[in-house]
Amino acid sequence: MNFRTLANVIVIGAQWGDEGKGKITDLLSKSADMVVRYQGGVNAGHTVVVNGQTFKLHLIPSGILYPDTECIIGSGTVIDPKMLLNELDQLELLQIPTQHLLISETAHVTMPYHRLIDQAAEQRRGNRKLGTTGRGIGPTYADKSERTGIRVLDLMHSESLPDQLRWTIAYKNVLLEKLYDLPPLDSEAVIDEYLGYADRLRPHVVDCSLKIYDAIQHRRNILFEGAQGTLLDLDHGTYPYVTSSNPVAGGACIGAGVGPTMIDRVIGVAKAYTTRVGEGPFPTELEGEVGTLLCERGSEFGTTTGRKRRCGWFDAVIGRYAVRINGMDCLAITKLDVLDTLPEIKVCVAYKVAGDHCEHFPSDSRQFTLCEPVYETIPGWQQSTEQCRSLDELPTAAQDYLKFLAELVEVPIAIVSLGASRDQTIIVEDPIHGPKRTLLYPNLKEG
Ligand code: GDP
Ligand code: IMO
Ligand code: MG
Numbered sequence: 282m283n284f285r286t287l288a289n290v291i292v293i294g295a296q297w298g299d300e301g302k303g304k305i306t307d308l309l310s311k312s313a314d315m316v317v318r319y320q321g322g323v324n325a326g327h328t329v330v331v332n333g334q335t336f337k338l339h340l341i342p343s344g345i346l347y348p349d350t351e352c353i354i355g356s357g358t359v360i361d362p363k364m365l366l367n368e369l370d371q372l373e374l375l376q377i378p379t380q381h382l383l384i385s386e387t388a389h390v391t392m393p394y395h396r397l398i399d400q401a402a403e404q405r406r407g408n409r410k411l412g413t414t415g416r417g418i419g420p421t422y423a424d425k426s427e428r429t430g431i432r433v434l435d436l437m438h439s440e441s442l443p444d445q446l447r448w449t450i451a452y453k454n455v456l457l458e459k460l461y462d463l464p465p466l467d468s469e470a471v472i473d474e475y476l477g478y479a480d481r482l483r484p485h486v487v488d489c490s491l492k493i494y495d496a497i498q499h500r501r502n503i504l505f506e507g508a509q510g511t512l513l514d515l516d517h518g519t520y521p522y523v524t525s526s527n528p529v530a531g532g533a534c535i536g537a538g539v540g541p542t543m544i545d546r547v548i549g550v551a552k553a554y555t556t557r558v559g560e561g562p563f564p565t566e567l568e569g570e571v572g573t574l575l576c577e578r579g580s581e582f583g584t585t586t587g588r589k590r591r592c593g594w595f596d597a598v599i600g601r602y603a604v605r606i607n608g609m610d611c612l613a614i615t616k617l618d619v620l621d622t623l624p625e626i627k628v629c630v631a632y633k634v635a636g637d638h639c640e641h642f643p644s645d646s647r648q649f650t651l652c653e654p655v656y657e658t659i660p661g662w663q664q665s666t667e668q669c670r671s672l673d674e675l676p677t678a679a680q681d682y683l684k685f686l687a688e689l690v691e692v693p694i695a696i697v698s699l700g701a702s703r704d705q706t707i708i709v710e711d712p713i714h715g716p717k718r719t720l721l722y723p724n725l726k727e728g
Contacts, residue, residue: 288545288713289503291533294510295549295603297519297557298528299583299590301615301698302550303327306343306506308696308703309548309712314501315351316344317493319536320526321508322359322391322421324414326584330701334375337584340365341382342506345372351496353383353489357526357536359421360384360433361391362478384482385489385538386437389430392475394453394466395420401461411522412559414586422525433486436479443472490538497543505533505544511603512557520646522561530607548695548712549609551600553617553682556590558583562650565593565629579619596629596654600690602642611712613696614683618705623661626682629654630689659685666699672709 292309294300307329310316323339330336331346338345340360342352354360369379395417402420403410413419424430429452435445447468454465496503509528512518517529526532530547534540554575557563567575572592575581581590603609620626632639632652643649662676669675675683675697687694695712699705 289497289505289539289543290546290548290713291505291507291530291544291607292548292550293507293530293603293607293609294513294528295551295607295609295612296510296555296596296599297512297563298508298510299326299556299558299581300510300550300552301613302507303329303338303343304615304698304701304703305548305550305613305696306504307331307346308706309504310344310347310350312502312713313344313350313504315353315493315496315503316342317353317355317489317503317505317533317537318342318358318508319355319505319533320357320528321524322418323361323364323416324418324524324585325508327508328584328701331703333702335701336372336375336377339368339585341368341372341379344504344506345379345382346377348378348381351381351383351492353492353537354385354388355489355537356385356387357532358385359389359391359418359425359526361417362436362475362482366478366481380484382485383487383489383492384433384485386432386434386486387489388433389421389425390433390436391417391421392431392449393471394450394457395424397457397463397466398453398461401457401463405461410560412561414559416585419525433482436475437483437486439476439479442476442479446472446475493537493539497539505537507533511606512599514606517606519561519649522559522646530609546610546713547607548611548613549603549607549692550613550615551603552579552595552615553620553686554579554595555593555599556581557593558586558588558590562646562652563591563593564632564649564652564654565596566591567593571623574622575619578622579616594627594629594654594656595686597686597689598629598632598640598642600686601640604690604692609692610717611693611695611710611715612687612690613698613712614686614694615698617679617683617697618665618667618699620661620682621665621667622663624663625658626661627656627658628685628689630657631655667705669699669707670704671707672697675707
């Protein structure tokens with residue numbers, strides 16, 4: 282199916298990240314003129330598999346594999362220049378053109394002290410640690426809020442950067458030495474290193490909001506690619522076990538610098554089960570044999586840190602919450618194939634909290650840690666789905682499972698993914714031009 286006609290869509294993770302956003306973004310990028318990453322940094326790890334070749338992207342949007350699709354790293358992201366240049370080098374080695382990558386001049390820069398502070402702070406937290414990726418993300422966003430951050434713009438001003446860095450590093454060295462008992466950074470070495478990075482990045486740096494507005498005025502299709510997932514959102518996730526940005530759909534407007542009236546569709550991506558990396562509550566987590574099976578069949582190891590992902594059953598309470606918080610129009614369900622061998626599958630339809638039945642995600646994190654899943658068990662299909670290319674070709678039990686999920690979360694499933702490659706996909710309905718969610722669910726209409 283070709284999705285080409287005008288629309289601006291946001292693709293977001295509906296769980297705790299690693300839902301397969303990279304695969305779905307790559308798939309939809311075929312019809313996009315521009316792909317914009319709007320938050321997060323090199324904590325993200327998006328995997329795209331094309332013709333058997335695997336691309337692991339951290340900061341560069343998953344649209345990069347299409348030479349005619351402009352790719353933007355937006356203002357709401359945090360950019361680690363060293364890692365970004367590494368990523369560019371890797372792509373160039375694979376002969377993937379990268380001149381169509383643009384970087385926002387107002388994005389903040391992750392500096393060496395951010396990474397050191399992230400890792401040292403995690404150590405200091407002891408058993409209260411968050412399980413961060415250790416990539417300096419929290420400290421970079423903290424400096425942004427504290428208004429002491431270095432922006433890409435600052436990096437480009439080679440005449441004023443040395444003084445700005447000398448001042449900032451002197452300040453950070455106090456923290457490193459006195460609070461974390463670490464050696465201070467040599468500011469002159471950091472200045473030299475970052476002036477070098479600035480020179481290499483300069484040709485990519487633009488006013489992204491202006492670029493995006495111009496594209497909208499020329500009626501081009503834009504895809505906004507979320508990193509992380511709804512439950513890792515700083516405001517709406519399982520705080521404090523979250524990242525430091527806003528992966529939810531609303532974050533796209535701020536992080537890209539576009540108004541909400543410019544957005545046509547929000548597409549959520551969720552696994553047919555659930556995973557989580559790092560610390561924090563996870564009601565449907567499976568620690569036994571089935572958890573191990575999901576981890577092994579799903580190759581659930583972090584793209585960024587290589588950590589083993591925690592695995593559990595699909596949680597429809599979280600699914601409904603993600604639909605609400607993101608104003609989601611439809612869902613892409615990934616990794617259905619991972620469930621192929623199971624004789625039965627459980628789905629969490631509600632929680633029990635201190636004896637009370639609860640159908641909504643509790644905003645109080647303490648309450649969330651007490652939630653016990655209420656499961657419904659449905660039969661598995663115990664046959665391979667990897668070669669199926671239409672809903673009809675799926676075993677009946679797999680079709681029933683998808684129908685059940687859609688009913689529970691109250692949005693249609695537009696895409697089903699059955700493997701990492703582009704062709705292992707079923708397009709159930711056009712995710713971009715299919716009916717708006719409000720037209721499908723009468724309970725959402727007036728009255
Ligand atoms: P992202 O962070 O949301 O982009 O997801 P990741 O790339 O970190 O993790 C998803 C992993 O699952 C990647 O290794 C993908 O190649 C893989 N993947 C995506 N969709 C499917 C699918 O439908 N089935 C299987 N078996 N693997 C998939
Ligand atoms: P993608 O885009 C899964 C998790 C970390 C940790 C928490 C905070 O690939 O889905 P941070 O380093 O951001 O301060 O860590 O967030 N986390 C992710 N988990 N996928 C990601 O990105 C993640 N990015 C951060 O494991 O629990
Ligand atoms: Mg990932």
